[in-house]
Amino acid sequence: MPEIAPIRLAELTTLQTGAAPARMIDAETQEELVAALHEVWSTGDEWFVLGGGSNLFAGDVPFDGTVIRIRTTGIEELASPHPGRIRLRAQAGHDWDALVAYAVERGYAGIEAMSGIPGTVGAAPVQNVGAYGQEIQETLVEVELIDEHGDVVTIPAAELGLGFRTSVLKHHYGSVPERRAVILSVTLDLVVTGEEGRVVRGEQLRRALQLTTHEPVPLAWLRQRILETRAAKGMLFDAADPDTHGAGSFFQNAIISEAAARTLPQECPRWPVTPDLDTVTVIPLESYYGLSPKPPAPPSDVKVSAAWLIEHAGIRKGFKLPRSRAGVSTKHALALTNRGGATAGEIAELARFIQSRVHSEFGLLLQPEPVLVDVEL
Structure with a gap:
């Protein structure tokens, strides 16, 4: 459990903000990670774990x-x-994209559309990462984690409460995780396709790849096209490109009711959020007469495009506040970027300005996607 001289978080995060913490520990093995967490938890000190930043x-x-x-x-x-x-x-x-590359090289299918997503393997289930219609929950079997009691346990994916970019382990802004734990390892179940590749069926991925037939495509070709697409949007970190010096999509797509969605302009992109139709109804035995009542149809929520809301609130790609070193990416309206030496305060000021514009125009308060440490919006 080697303790090291604290490094500025600005040097360890893609958004490039943050001072050096009071204390820093590097855990190179699972045993060192467990020991470090036991030690920190025993003191009651504040803490957090850092993966790819x-x-x-x-x-x-x-x-x-x-x-x-x-x-x-x-x-x-x-x-x-x-x-x-x-x-x-x-x-x-382990680096997430390195895991994707490992799978693709061996003809293991199921995570190739998530090529280029930054971060570590342990962070992927917390966020339920996904791209182009593919999410980790489709292949995730289980995670090994250490819980708040210090016990190392293996949890099936079904117990993680995986939803759109969330899980019971995620620290949402303004709240605490439903379950305090740190992931130690992740197990995925993938299809062995070999060199022939696979047939791409998801419409979102087919559009991104511009596929017109249903012939199998090599996984390596698919991965390369995804990486090129992400690079064009500034979503692959490049030290020479300020558009990539961010935290990906800074704001979440808004999940709202159908009624609220109807108040938005018709051209605002929206997608239905599938309700849970497998609801269990418990009827007391003394009240059961052989027929169970038909459950009322649950209201369907709608996901609306945060990028569209931002741009149509007057915030264009490349927007900056006067004298600020923070700006919206010139390639992606959802990415807030550090244009060179921006403080966390400058980025937070830009985020609050965007929130206020969208709220004033559409009545929706966008929620931040990254984990915020000692920052308020």
Whole structure:
């Protein structure tokens, strides 16, 4: 459990903000990670874990606690109980895109559309990462984690409460996670396709790849096209490109009721959020007469495009406040970027301005996507 000289968080995060914390520990192995968490939890000090730093917005004031950097790596191939499939168990600190590349090189399908997503494997289930219609919940089998009691346990994916970019482990802005725990490893179940690749069925991915037939496509070709698409949007980190010096999509797409969606302009992009139709109805035995009442149809929520709301509130790509070093990406309206030396205060000021414009124009308060540490919006 090596304790190191604290490093400025601005050097460890893609948004490039944050001072050095009071204390920093590097955990290179799972044993070191567990020991570090036990030690920090026993003191009662403030703490958080840091992976790739691509989803963290850290404040300008030094964090008065311990930052544990998860640097564990390694991929293990396991037999799958399902014919034609294989399981991969990856350590939490392993780079996510490196795991995707590993799978693609071996012809293992199921996560290739998520090529280029920054961050670590351990962060992926917390966020339920996804891209182009593919999400980790489709292949996730289980996670090994250490819970708030200090116990190392294996949890099936069904117990993680996976939803749109969320889980019971996620720290949403203004709230605490439903379950306090740190992921140690992740197990995925993938299809073995070999060199022939697979047929792309998801419409969102087919549009992104401009596919017109239903012939199998090689996974390597699919991955390369996804990486090119993400690079064109400034969603692949490049030290020479300020448009990539951000935390990806800074605001979440808004999930609202159908009634609220009808108040928005018709041209605002929206997608239905499928309700849970598998609701269990419990009827007391003394009240059961052989027929169960038909449950009322649950209201359907709607997901609306935060990028559209921002642009149509008058915030264009490349927008900056006067004398600010923070700006909206010139390629993607949802990305707030550090144009060079911006403080957390400058980025927060821009975020609040965008929130106020969207709220004034459409009555919706956009919620931040990254984890905020010592920053208020």
